[in-house]
Amino acid sequence: MLDQLRSMGVFACVVEKSSFSGAARDLGITTSAVSQQIRSLEQEMEVTLLHRSTRRLSLTEAGQAFFHSCQEMLAAAERGKIRINELRDDLVGDLRIATTPELGATHLVPALSHWISAHRGLTVHFEAENQFIDLIQERIDIAIRMCSKVEESNNLSYIPLARVDQVLVASPSYLNQNSPISRPEDLLSHDLIPINIMKNPQSFTFEHSGTGEAVNLEMKHRLQTNNVIVAKSLCQNGHGIARILYLDVQKELMNGTLVEVLPEWKLPTFTLNAMTLKREQQPMKIHRCLDALKQYFVQLPGGRIFQEAS
Template identity: 75%
Template sequence: MLDQLRAMGVFACVVEKSSFSGAARELGITTSAVSQQIRSLEQEMDVTLLHRSTRKLSLTEAGQAFFLSCQEMLAAAERGKIRINELRDDLVGDLRISTTPELGALHVIPALSHWMSAHKGLAIHFEADHRYIDLIEERIDIAVRMSLKMDDHNLTAVPLARVDQVLVASPSYLNQSLPITRPEDLRHHELLPVTLMQNYQHFAFRHGLSGEVVNVDMKTRLGTNNVFVAKSLCQQGHGIARILYMDIQKELINGSLVEVLPDWHMPSYTLHALTSKREQYPMKVHRCIDALKQYFAQLPGGRSLQGVA
């Protein structure tokens, strides 16, 4: 099939140049190669496409019809090439982004809001789900995911922000409960877990100054797979929640929630923009990741990564 398409291109060039030698110069091949391509077409279709004379070439009736088909084919190929270049270099076409509902609502949409408004040629779909999504199978261009470490070698991971985990509780809960001065005191309190976290009942603490390490397991009675629900339970005084810092900033600022054990640190998560590995990425993917990096670099509290490549 490819040989036939190549021969059709050669035939169209011969007609446009009105000579075999002119087509050969245009295509960078020999005149005999051009002649062979035309003979192959004629033999395959069992027709004569060109009247040959020492002075000029002219199209047969079959050649005229075939030439029109060749022109349509070449025009379609050129349109395809232009479209590919647009999709690669310009911010047009489809862009599919995967994230969790919480990350999407709290951060990804605010991060991309102005960028989306500035590029009306992009049709953007957000796949918001807690399940693991195969980027290739579900045609995802960018996945925004939080993890303690990234070890999937089939993906390219761009770090966007390093985010601390914090323990929080409502002032009313803390006022009515046993005091918490060390991690061991948590054993006397109720955890409100976001059950999507691995080993959500287990806590590994390191003191910010002394480096002392303490491991604690907390008891749970209430739980949820959603950050918004965990915050609501916490604000209503039902216990202590472990939430990522960037998901709790507003509540810490307005005082509706208070950080518990602020001098003790838990392992940090890294927020990544993930893409399937390939040699060349469309410009829309690059620019979208740039917009995400710019947003997360401006998070307050010094929790984001600086100078991310």
């Protein structure tokens, strides 16, 4: 098929230049190679395309019809080339972004809102799922995920956006009505609200920020959920203590509906990553979207529980 398309291009050039030698100069090949391409076309289609004479070339009836088809093919190929260049270099076409519902609503939409409004040629799809989405199968351009560690991949590139702490939170009323908590071991007499999309949600590894002392323990639980929003609601209604990523609970900590438990004891830190497929050339829309995300996360309020990733 590719050989035939190439021959069609040679034929169209011969007609436009009105000579084999002119087409050869334009295409950068020999005159005999041009002649061979035309002969191959005529033999394959079992028709004569050109009347040849020592003075000039002229199209047969079949050649005239075929020339129009060749022109249409070349025009379509040029349109396709232009479209590919637009998709590679311009902010147009589809952009598919995968993330969790909480990150999408709380951070990605605010991060990209002005950028999306400024680029009307983009059609943006937000795929919000707690489960990991296959970037190739679902044609995802950028996936935003929290990772405790990055695994080497031949297919994926990881762009760190921020380091985010895990925090223990509870409502003021719950803390006032239950036994005091001054050390991690005190948690054993309290109720955990685990978010079961986390790995080992009932297991904890603490490190004291001042002394470096480490404590490992497992908390009991009666209630559990797979959703951060539900976990926050259960906490706010006084049902226990939840371990939540700081980004997901920042607003509640600021307005006082939830408070941090054991702030001097640190839990392992997560990295918020943007994941993309490895390509020799990333489309410009992906580069620009990543720039907008980096700019947003860099400007979030600082402090010990939020730092820009290096």
